[in-house]
Amino acid sequence: MSTLQQKRTLSADQLRTIDAYWRAANYLSVGQIYLYDNPLLRRPLELSDIKKMLLGHWGTTPGQNFIYAHLNRVIKENDLDMIYVSGPGHGGPAVVANTYLEGSYTEIYPHISQDEEGLRKLFIQFSFPGGIPSHVSPECPGSIHEGGELGYSLSHSFGAVFDNPELIVACVVGDGEAETGPLATAWHSNKFLNPVDDGAVLPILHLNGYKIANPTVLARIGHEELEQLLRGYGWTPYFVEGDDPALMHEAMATAMDDCIHQIQAIQRDARENGNRERPRWPMIVLRSPKGWTGPKVVDGVPNEGTFHSHQVPLSDPAGKPEHLPLIEEWLRSYRPEELFDENGRLMPELAELAPTGKRRMGANPNANGGALLRDLVMPDYRDYATDVPEPGAPGIGDTRVLGPFVRDVIKLNMEAKNFRVFGPDETISNGLAAVFDVTSRQWEARTEANDEFLETSGRVLEMLSEHQCEGWLEGYLLTGRHGLFNCYEAFIHIVDSMFNQHAKWLKVTNELPWREKIASLNYLLASHVWRQDHNGFTHQDPGFIDVVVNKKASVVRVYLPPDANCLLSVMDHCLRSRQYVNVVVAGKHPAPQWLTMEAAEKHCAEGIGVWDWASSDDGGEPDVVFACCGDVPTLETLAAVSIIREHLPDLKVRFVNIVDLMKIQPESEHPHGLDDPAFDALFTEDKPVIFVFHAYPWLIHRLTYRRTNHENFHVRGYKEEGTITTPFDMTVLNELDRFHIVMDTIDRLPQTGEIGQALKRLMAEKLVQHREYICKNGQDMPEIRNWRWKATQK
Secondary structure (H helix, E strand, O other), X not given: OOEOOOOOOOOXXXXXXXXXXXHHHHHHHHHHHHEOOXXXXXXXXXXXXXXXXXXOOOOOHHHHHHHHHHHHHHHHHHOOEEEEEEXXXXXXXXHHHHHHHHOHHHHHOOOOOOOHHHHHHHHHHEOOOOOEOOOOOOOOOOOOOOOOOOOOHHXXXXXXXXXXXXXXXXXXXXXXXXXXXXXXXXXXXXXXXXXXXXOEEEEEEXXXXXXXOOEOHXXXXXXXXXXXXXXXXXXXXXXXXXXXXXXXXXXHHHHHHHHHHHHHHHHHHHHHHOOOOOOOEEEEEEEXXXXXXXXXXXXXXXXXXXXXXXXXXXXXXXXXXXXXXXXXXXXHOOOHHXXXXXXXXXXXXXXXXXXXXXXXXXXXXXXXXXXXXXXXXXXXXXXXXXXXXXXXXXXXXHHHHHHHHHHHHHHHOOOOOOEEEEEOOOOOOOOOHHHHHOOOEEOOOOOOOOOOOEEOOOOEEEOOOHHHHHHXXXXXXXXXXXXXXXXXXXXXXXXXXXXXXXXHHHHHHOOOOOOOOOEOEEEEEEOOHHHOOOOOHHHOOOOHHHHHHOOOOOOEEEEOOOOHHHHHHHHHHHHHOEOOEEEEEOOOOOOOEOOOHHHHHHHHHHOEEEOHHHOOOOOOOOOEEEEEEOHHHHHHHHHHHHHHHHHOOOOOEEEEEEXXXXXXXXXXXXXXXXXXXXXXXXXOOOOOEEEEEOOOOHHHHHXXXXXXXXXXXXXXXXXXXXXXXOHHHHHHHOOOOHHHHHHHHHHOOHHHHHHHHHHHHHHHHHHHHHHHHHHHHOOOOHHHHOOOOOHHHO
16 A cells, blocks of 8 residues: 555654744745745834735745755755756745755855845845746756746656666656646656666655646545556555644655655665666655645635635735734744744754755756766767769758767767657657667667567657657756757647747856856757658648747757758757757758768858859849758759759859858847848849748748848748648649749749740649649659759759
8 A cells, every 4th residue: 555654754853843944944935925124023014024016826835845844854864866846836935945945045146145134135036026036947046947837847857867877856746737738648757767877756746736726636536546547657656645734744754765765775676686677666645735834714715725825825915904914923923033043044953954065956966957067979970971972962861861970979978878869759750760770769668579679778768749758858958968859840849838948948047157058959850841741731830940939049049951961060060059949950851962061061150151053143243042941942942943044044043042040130139140241242132032941931031021132032931731742742832842933033033024934834834734743643743753953054
């Protein structure tokens, strides 16, 4: 039976002091929400002591203070390497309070001193202009999990312990958070945890009964059903339930000891005895009242143990004068005079309860992962170059060229165990099968004879949940390692909100000098919109780029390499980079190759450039500029240029290719952006620009609307047209194909006269022929399938 068996764990003195420490954390938490002055209640509370704007979340906070106090005890008694992840992240007062009590907060922010004046500043800054957010945030030491990231706490926690054998992450899962799809999936992370090489996660499911205004599902199902659910996920749950502090302290201490001892026994059995049977890891279910120890009743309505305690229980002391004495009574119920000395410092016997040095959860270096980050050992990407004797040489698929490079990144860092590939069961599909030459997928569940590439210590983590893969990778990066997330382009949207939060985390940590830079979050998006003709409309969406570009320019980078050699150069750069989100979009299907490695290196270093071999302006003023960004847009634009040059040989054409999308922004908007003279030198000040783009066309207009020649930009991109069809027909449906590009060009060049109009009619006929051919034959016309850029076209 996993329900807790009562036994004596704490001595009377331990019970007294741990309860006092909990009261101190609760006092500091309430103080953060309410107090502008009078931090130790040296005098009766006055309205002027209360903040004018009351913000914060009390309901989850006392439970988290309770958990943190008990974690301190087991850390100190067992010399544990542990960090704390707050799933109910709006309980920011709890983590701030506890890191202040242990001293780590003051070490980072010396002006928040451990005295009465420091307490006053601690209280004022909370949810205050120029201060700190009300949730767990990057500003808070010990945090790797943003308070707005509801649903991802367990995934982050497991990511943190992969390849981190001594680390335990205490992950508090809110019962509201437990209703999210990502969290429900994340319970299965225990099927991927290797007890030999990885650390452990101790989930603490905090059932306080309510969300913002509704009961929570897991708090309202029966004990037996909840236990069966958790055991079905593969956990051994220990239950701590009640509201009497003395009994709850004893029960929690017993549960904590049992769980830590069980974790240590599992790891010892695997590491010393070689037991490879998948273990059933322990977890704790804490059922306590929402708003525990807060006001019982407010304005005649029950508060403690109800959703009314979720945020600020006594929210209007100015409008309701009767609230002021209730706030004072609440604060004094924690007996601050017993907790802090005459100078406002925590009593020495209570301060001794916290761990010391780096064992404090607010000072653990795993929660400031850049401090632990080691550079990857990188192979020379030039060694993996594809041979391009002339532009248009056939290629096997760009990501398939990249695969051996990623394989050797894994191989060279195998001993260090600081690089992994993550993906939702798509690593082979996305063209990276070569990685399985040197590793397998990590897997702790049952295996069968016909399985492939499964082992307990693989460097690839795959689960058919983009949320899970993203969360694992983020936790891995935040604790000082490197990784790559490969995914179908259309379905990376599933993690839009996770990307948002990580980008915000990076933006804020860039402004915190004590936060060390972490490895970049690298996305490889393959199986992209233009080559999902076999899967159809549901798999055709390039809009993740739009989401990414919304974020701060200091954080985001977007690369669309036109061929394999450019992809190798870009990926080498991304894996070496720090503190960015890098999005790389590349194809996996056989495609023409354009640049030698030497040319690709130069092109990628510049991010944008003229391809002289495809141009006919001889360095002078062109009649028209063709610009393209993306592999299929590059192919179709070059094919259109070849038609133009054949039929309109006197037309002066300039061909511009963009690898780094941010290059087209002004330098005032993005550090990679071109200044106006450089932009105008490429795109002219007054000539037509036919811009063929991988994604939605309006993004190009958005990025270039301030440019001199913007009114002459005509952008072709994805127009939300798609189905199961041929590869070329996907471009036709969205009018991004070579024939439409030629027609667009003629429409903007009246000087082409009747010759141009005749060519336009020919292109319209080609589109009719195309439609008739694919409907009859089920594949593209031979002139499309077999098209090559010929040397005579240079």
